[in-house]
Amino acid sequence: MRTFFKGTLLLVVAAFIGECIEFIINMVLAKELGEEGMGLYMSILPSIFLIVILASLELPIAISKFAAEQEERFHRSMLKHATRLTIIFTIGMLILVSLILPFIPVFDEYHPLVRWVVIILIPVISFTSITRGYFMGTHRMGKIAFSNFLRRFVQLLLLVFIYRLFDFEIETSILIALCTIVVSDIVVLGYLGLTYIIQLKELNRKPRSFIDKKMVHQNLLSVSLPTTGLRIFHAVAHAVQPFLIKTALVTAGLTPNMANEQFGLLAGVALTIGFFPAFIAHSLLIVLIPTVSKAYADKDFRMLQNLLQKVFRFTCLYGIPAVFVFYLFAEPLTQLFFDSNSATLYLQILWPYFLVHFFIIPMQAFLIGLGLVKEAFYHQIWSTLISFVLMFALGSFKPLQMEGIIIGMNTGAVLIALMHYLVICRTIRISIWSRSPVKEVFKV
Numbered sequence: 001m002r003t004f005f006k007g008t009l010l011l012v013v014a015a016f017i018g019e020c021i022e023f024i025i026n027m028v029l030a031k032e033l034g035e036e037g038m039g040l041y042m043s044i045l046p047s048i049f050l051i052v053i054l055a056s057l058e059l060p061i062a063i064s065k066f067a068a069e070q071e072e073r074f075h076r077s078m079l080k081h082a083t084r085l086t087i088i089f090t091i092g093m094l095i096l097v098s099l100i101l102p103f104i105p106v107f108d109e110y111h112p113l114v115r116w117v118v119i120i121l122i123p124v125i126s127f128t129s130i131t132r133g134y135f136m137g138t139h140r141m142g143k144i145a146f147s148n149f150l151r152r153f154v155q156l157l158l159l160v161f162i163y164r165l166f167d168f169e170i171e172t173s174i175l176i177a178l179c180t181i182v183v184s185d186i187v188v189l190g191y192l193g194l195t196y197i198i199q200l201k202e203l204n205r206k207p208r209s210f211i212d213k214k215m216v217h218q219n220l221l222s223v224s225l226p227t228t229g230l231r232i233f234h235a236v237a238h239a240v241q242p243f244l245i246k247t248a249l250v251t252a253g254l255t256p257n258m259a260n261e262q263f264g265l266l267a268g269v270a271l272t273i274g275f276f277p278a279f280i281a282h283s284l285l286i287v288l289i290p291t292v293s294k295a296y297a298d299k300d301f302r303m304l305q306n307l308l309q310k311v312f313r314f315t316c317l318y319g320i321p322a323v324f325v326f327y328l329f330a331e332p333l334t335q336l337f338f339d340s341n342s343a344t345l346y347l348q349i350l351w352p353y354f355l356v357h358f359f360i361i362p363m364q365a366f367l368i369g370l371g372l373v374k375e376a377f378y379h380q381i382w383s384t385l386i387s388f389v390l391m392f393a394l395g396s397f398k399p400l401q402m403e404g405i406i407i408g409m410n411t412g413a414v415l416i417a418l419m420h421y422l423v424i425c426r427t428i429r430i431s432i433w434s435r436s437p438v439k440e441v442f443k444v
Contacts, residue, residue, distance in 0.1 A: 007139055011287065012280050015145070015149075016280075018149045023272070026337070027336060028163065030337045030338065033173055043242040043243075044107070044114070044174070047104075047107075050239055051097060052121060054228070055090070057225075058231060060132040060133035061133065061223060061227050061368060066216075066223070067134055067290070070211075072206065074208075074210075076200070085217060093122050111172060111175040121182050124186055135195075135196075136289065147188045159177065230373060230376055230380055237380075237384045241391075244392055245395065248401075249262060249402065262402055269338060280358070285364065289368050292365065295369075296371070301429050304428040308366065308424065330344045342402070350410070356413040356417045364376055376420065379416050379423075382419070384412060386412060387415075388412075390404075
């Protein structure tokens with residue numbers, strides 16, 4: 001438990017600095033791209049992140065879980081098999097994406113080189129996944145924390161340097177912004193790759209045992225494939241969401257340009273501000289996955305129960321004050337980006353969406369650590385379908401428009417949080433409403 005809190009604290013501090021930098025990055029982009037350009041930039045990001053998820057195959061989570069459950073003497077053999085699997089998968093992904101990408105219409109509105117940016121990103125993300133997963137699983141959170149900070153710092157440095165020296169059209173400015181993401185990830189790969197090689201040399205000097213290749217592949221894929229499916233569905237939903245929102249707004253009577261600007265205010269301003277404290281939840285997720293995996297493998301249900309309660313209390317400590325501040329100071333916060341009353345209103349009525357997600361993120365880590373990725377996947381499907389139906393129905397209703405869309409978003413968030421919570425409580429044998437264990441019926 002001490003290692004858990006130490007790792008969490010380290011990640012939270014580093015992530016806070018990184019999120020401050022991310023906040024500045026979005027301010028720089030907002031001023032450079034304008035409302036319409038910000039809408040276009042935010043619209044293409046989910047599609048790029050979808051390809052990034054495919055490239056990673058969620059190996060960080062799979063390797064993290066496997067490394068936490070196995071003794072150190074098996075790590076060298078496991079990493080060897082994981083690397084070979086990654087090389088094969090990366091080659092296949094490069095071929096597949098190179099063939100399909102020219103026919104994806106989403107990229108037609110953007111600079112032709114954006115497609116090449118995506119292709120370059122695939123091997124970078126794939127090989128970074130191995131190092132990131134191993135350091136997560138062995139609780140070397142300092143390296144993860146620094147790499148997260150390094151990625152954002154390099155991106156900000158490049159953006160400020162390039163945008164101050166040159167003037168671009170919107171299309172080129174968006175391309176530059178996407179290129180800085182790739183370059184920063186390459187820098188992170190260099191850092192993690194170097195530290196990973198040093199770690200391998202240390203493992204070579206220690207006693208080693210070998211694991212069957214088939215066993216490693218089965219263990220990794222049994223986690224990575226369903227988790228990738230979950231992330232793919234989540235990414236597809238987020239890739240579709242901008243177009244669903246804009247279509248609903250146009251149906252409600254807005255012009256396409258007005259709809260694009262309103263989406264830019266929602267995604268580029270309100271969501272950017274509201275999700276600022278989520279770095280704490282993501283830090284918890286990184287540490288929770290190996291911790292929960294180890295405790296569940298040891299059948300230490302008492303530790304799991306205490307861990308869940310502590311995570312919830314900690315989330316309340318930062319989550320409730322955060323949304324309270326966002327609600328009260330919505331106007332000055334949104335004016336850091338644009339002088340828009342709409343953005344202020346969106347930030348205020350999204351408070352349930354933000355608060356509930358601060359709980360959802362660590363609960364997803366619990367589900368992964370407990371081997372309940374399929375359940376998390378089903379929860380995501382149901383909540384997204386219901387949310388999308390409400391978003392389109394209420395968003396296309398002229399008196400509501402964007403307010404109706406936000407009602408749908410809030411509803412989906414609450415629904416998935418409740419489903420996650422019920423399944424976790426049942427699995428770790430804890431009462432839904434109190435801290436006492438559940439009745440004997442749940443005992444094995």
